[in-house]
Amino acid sequence: MINVAPFADSTPLIGDGDALRARWAEDGALYFHDVIDPKLMAWAEQHYRKALADEELIDLANEVPVWTGKKSDTWRPCDAIGTTVWHEVVRLPMLNAILRELFKADPAWLPIVAHRSAFPEGPLEEGQNIFAGQHQDAFFNEGMNSTICWMPVRDIPDLDHGTFAVAPGTHKLGNLHDRNHPRYRVPEDAIPKDMWRTAPYRVGDVVIFRDDTAHAALPNLSNQFRLSLDLRVGSSLAPQPVAGTVDSVNGHDVTIRSDDTGELVTVHVSEETFIREMNPYPRVPIGELSRVAYPGARVLAMAGKDRMAKVLRRNRY
């Protein structure tokens, strides 16, 4: 049985900007109820179900997304939904209102979205570390300063159904990732176990957290998929990444046609750039830049005024 302390409810703070920002500064993670339109999520769930059924991972005859037992090599099968669902979610007024209070500026949504369907994993093993997936997104998205909005797409009946945990306050601990580990794992003892918080999330809930606040998906001991959606957003006043299609690559210069402006933007990739692919390892060596950057590739780059790319990553949208 999964046993983690309950996550404080910040819903009563909605409408009190100072209180929201104080808890945001202290915890780096906030949990709200009744922010996401349940009708929209019910519609989203049908898209998730179709994507899973298309891969024969669930049987649509079941109302519950019970795993058929079939394996899949597809990285996040529900990402096949594309922009249909998340383009609606980012329009939700209350979600934007909360973010506007946190940022004291309009939110700027990034085209980085994950439609997750967590497979059942079987029973816990003796001594298994349930936080084994602990990480800070900021390590993989340096300089992007994004905020993550995580939400369940269907109710999570209890903590054994593969819920999601955050460790409020870990944004104050700096980088926790081991730069010498091939997958840059966070060492198990880097985060005291009593810092973790979670909940059996319901549709309508949203967890908003900083990209340097540690978080982890917890083991799914049930027989069904856990369905969730996570979005990235930042302050419209902060430097924005360039998202678009690679036009050309000239040595270590990557020229991208920006989706936003239609203009060509050239960023320079160096040994310092985190060229990101995630499989099989998070970081691509600069000598293999062409795995991510080639004409026609969809990418997202974060660069300073000097156009030196801090991050260059494949993008799906």
Ligand SMILES: [Fe+2]
């Ligand atoms: Fe993450």
